[in-house]
Amino acid sequence: MQIVITGGAGFLGARLARTLLAQGSLALDGGPAQAISRITLVDRAAAPADLAADARVHSAVGDLNAQLADGEAGFWAQADAVFHLAAAVSGECEADFDLGMRSNFAATHALLEKLRALGTRPVLVFASSLAVFGDSPAQPLPGVIEDHTLPTPQTSYGIQKFIGEQLVADYTRKGFVRGRSVRLMTVSVRPGRPNGAASGFFSGMIREPLAGLRAPCPVPDDTPVALASPARTIEGIVRAAEASESQWGPRTAMNLPSLATTVGEMAAALGRVAGPQALALLDRTPDPAILRIVQSWPGRFNAARAKALGLMADADFDSVIRDYVRENPDAVQQKLQA
Amino acid sequence: MQIVITGGAGFLGARLARTLLAQGSLALDGGPAQAISRITLVDRAAAPADLAADARVHSAVGDLNAQLADGEAGFWAQADAVFHLAAAVSGECEADFDLGMRSNFAATHALLEKLRALGTRPVLVFASSLAVFGDSPAQPLPGVIEDHTLPTPQTSYGIQKFIGEQLVADYTRKGFVRGRSVRLMTVSVRPGRPNGAASGFFSGMIREPLAGLRAPCPVPDDTPVALASPARTIEGIVRAAEASESQWGPRTAMNLPSLATTVGEMAAALGRVAGPQALALLDRTPDPAILRIVQSWPGRFNAARAKALGLMADADFDSVIRDYVRENPDAVQQKLQA
Structure with a gap:
C-alpha cells in the first residue's frame, strides 16, 4: 500500500x-x-x-x-x-x-x-x-x-x-x-516553533513556559476552547x-471529539504540572486580532458520529501536558511537580 | 445607477x-x-x-x-x-x-x-x-x-x-x-422552451397542456415541491x-418563500383552470434520473427571514396558472374554465 x-x-x-x-x-x-x-x-x-x-x-x-x-x-x-x-x-x-x-x-x-x-x-x-x-x-x-x-x-x-x-x-x-x-x-500541545495560526498560542502558552521561555496568552481566562x-x-x-x-x-x-476547556483551566493545569514558576512566564497581553478569531470558534461539541466510530476526547488537560513532556523531553526545562 | x-x-x-x-x-x-x-x-x-x-x-x-x-x-x-x-x-x-x-x-x-x-x-x-x-x-x-x-x-x-x-x-x-x-x-410556471433542469417538468406539465401539447410528468403525484x-x-x-x-x-x-404543494395538486389545479382535456395531455411516464434528483429536494420551508423582509409565498397554484395565462396569452390554446 x-x-x-x-x-x-x-x-x-x-x-x-x-x-x-x-x-x-x-x-x-x-x-x-x-x-x-x-x-x-x-x-x-x-x-x-x-x-x-x-x-x-x-x-x-x-x-x-x-x-x-x-x-x-x-x-x-x-x-x-x-x-x-x-x-x-x-x-x-x-x-x-x-x-x-x-x-x-x-x-x-x-x-x-x-x-x-x-x-x-x-x-x-x-x-x-x-x-x-x-x-x-x-x-x-x-x-x-x-x-x-x-x-x-x-x-x-x-x-x-x-x-x-x-x-x-x-x-x-x-x-x-x-x-x-x-x-x-484546536490541537494542543503542538511541539516546535510558533506558526501563523490564530490558535497557535493554545500550544505556545504551555510549550514555551515548559522550555523556560516567556509566552503570550492573548485572550481572557474564560475563553472556551474545544481541544x-x-x-x-x-x-x-x-x-x-x-x-x-x-x-x-x-x-x-x-x-472530531474534543475536551471542552478554557484558557484559564489550561493555565491552571500548567501550574499543577510545572509549578508557579512556569505560570509566571505567561504574558497576559490582549491581542484583539487573535481574540476576534478565537472568540468566534465554538468551545463545546457533541461529537456523536466520531464517538460511534470509537473515537474519544482527552480526559483532562493535565495528562495532555504530561504526554507532551514525555514525548518532548529535550524541549522541557522546568522541573515538574510530583 | x-x-x-x-x-x-x-x-x-x-x-x-x-x-x-x-x-x-x-x-x-x-x-x-x-x-x-x-x-x-x-x-x-x-x-x-x-x-x-x-x-x-x-x-x-x-x-x-x-x-x-x-x-x-x-x-x-x-x-x-x-x-x-x-x-x-x-x-x-x-x-x-x-x-x-x-x-x-x-x-x-x-x-x-x-x-x-x-x-x-x-x-x-x-x-x-x-x-x-x-x-x-x-x-x-x-x-x-x-x-x-x-x-x-x-x-x-x-x-x-x-x-x-x-x-x-x-x-x-x-x-x-x-x-x-x-x-x-422551484419556479413554475416558466414560459418558453424546456431546459436541462431536472425541475423543468414542473413548468412543462402546465405550460405544454395549456398550449395543447403533450407533456411528460415523470414523478408520482405525491412528490412534494416548494414552489x-x-x-x-x-x-x-x-x-x-x-x-x-x-x-x-x-x-x-x-x-425565499414557497408554496408547499405536490405534483398531484398541481395537476388538479391545471384541471380546474383548463379542464379535463388539458389534464389528458399529461404523460405519466416515470423518469428515474429526474425522480432521483427531485425527490432529494425538500418540499416544505419555514422562510422566517424572508417573511421578516415582507416577502410572501404564492397563495395557491390555481392563481399561479391564471397569472401565467394572463401574461402569456399567445402560448395558451386551451379554452379556460369559467
Whole structure:
C-alpha cells in the first residue's frame, strides 16, 4: 500500500507518518490491513530527519499546486490513500486573502481534479477544522455544536475549509475519490516553533513556559476552547481512513471529539504540572486580532458520529501536558511537580 | 445607477430586467431610490427583442468567463449592482460535471475576483437554489427546512450553488462586495422552451397542456415541491438588493418563500383552470434520473427571514396558472374554465 500525505513535513503530517510507519500497515475503507510500502510526504519543507531516514519514506519537496501539476510525479497515481493536511493557517489566511485562496481553495480543488483524472479512486482524508463554525452577533452559535449544526464561518480559513468539505463530498458522491472530511479541533500541545495560526498560542502558552521561555496568552481566562491532543487528533485522522463508507455515514464532515476547556483551566493545569514558576512566564497581553478569531470558534461539541466510530476526547488537560513532556523531553526545562 | 444581470437573456434575467426597467429606479442596500440609467445583460444568448429595443439596455453576448476576462468590458466597473443569475442547471450539471464546475463554480469565483479587483464594492445578488438541500438515506432532511438547516447537497449543482454562497459570504465579510445570496424555490410556471433542469417538468406539465401539447410528468403525484411563481421569485431577488445589511442579517443565504404543494395538486389545479382535456395531455411516464434528483429536494420551508423582509409565498397554484395565462396569452390554446 502506498500513501501520500500533503503537508507531510508539518507537525501533524510528520506525526501521522510516524504513526503509520510504526504500525506498518493500514486497513483502508473497511478492508483488511495491508503493509505500507511507501509514504510520500508532499511539503514545501524537507521531511524531518527521522522520516527521511526510513526507506519507506519518499519526500516530494515543493508547493502543492506545483507538485500536482508535475506530470512526472508518479506517486499520485500509485496512492491508495491520500491524507490532505496541507493548508495555509487561519491567521495567515485572514491577513493574506490570496494566500488562503491559493493554498486552501485552489489547491484542494486541484488535488481533487488530479485524483479524478487518474481514475484511481483513492481514500482521501481531508483535514477540515472547527473553524468552519463561527459565532457572530447576527448569527450566534448554539451552546453545543452537533454534527448537523450549520457552519457559518467568520474567517476566510473557515470558508475555505468548508468549501473543501463540499468539494470532497461531491467528488465522493460522483465516485472520483473515497473522501472523508474530519474537522480537527484546536490541537494542543503542538511541539516546535510558533506558526501563523490564530490558535497557535493554545500550544505556545504551555510549550514555551515548559522550555523556560516567556509566552503570550492573548485572550481572557474564560475563553472556551474545544481541544484535542496531537495523539487524539492523529487517531481521528487514521480512523477516518479505516472506516468503511457505511461506518462513516453521511458525506458531511465529521467533528472530531474534543475536551471542552478554557484558557484559564489550561493555565491552571500548567501550574499543577510545572509549578508557579512556569505560570509566571505567561504574558497576559490582549491581542484583539487573535481574540476576534478565537472568540468566534465554538468551545463545546457533541461529537456523536466520531464517538460511534470509537473515537474519544482527552480526559483532562493535565495528562495532555504530561504526554507532551514525555514525548518532548529535550524541549522541557522546568522541573515538574510530583 | 447601472446594473449588470448575468444570465440576463434567460427567463428570470429578462423578467428581472423588465421589472427594473418598468419601475425605472432601484433603492439599493437601504439607500434612496435612484434612476436606472443602464442595464447590461450578460448572456451567451442575445437579449429578447423588447429588451434590446430599450435604450437603457446593453447586451453583452458571450460566455460569462470570457466576459469577465475582457478588459474592455467597462460595464463591470460601472455596476452599482450585479445580479448573478447565470448558471448551468441541475440536470446538465449532473450529466456533465465539468460544465457545472466551469459555469457555476469557476465563473462565480471569477465574478467575485473581478468585482474585488475593481474595488467598486457593488451590491451582488447571487441566485442560489433550494437544491443546496438534499435528502439522503444516510442523512434525511427534516420535515420543514428552517433558515439554519444544514444543507447537504445531493447533486453537483447543489454543491456548486452552496460553494457560491460561501464565496459570496466571505467576499462580503472582507468588504469586497455587498453580497446577498437568495435560495430560489422551484419556479413554475416558466414560459418558453424546456431546459436541462431536472425541475423543468414542473413548468412543462402546465405550460405544454395549456398550449395543447403533450407533456411528460415523470414523478408520482405525491412528490412534494416548494414552489414559487416567476413574480414572487423576482420580488425576492429585487428585495435582496434593496435590503440594508442590518435588514438582511446573517451572510448565510436566505431561503425565499414557497408554496408547499405536490405534483398531484398541481395537476388538479391545471384541471380546474383548463379542464379535463388539458389534464389528458399529461404523460405519466416515470423518469428515474429526474425522480432521483427531485425527490432529494425538500418540499416544505419555514422562510422566517424572508417573511421578516415582507416577502410572501404564492397563495395557491390555481392563481399561479391564471397569472401565467394572463401574461402569456399567445402560448395558451386551451379554452379556460369559467
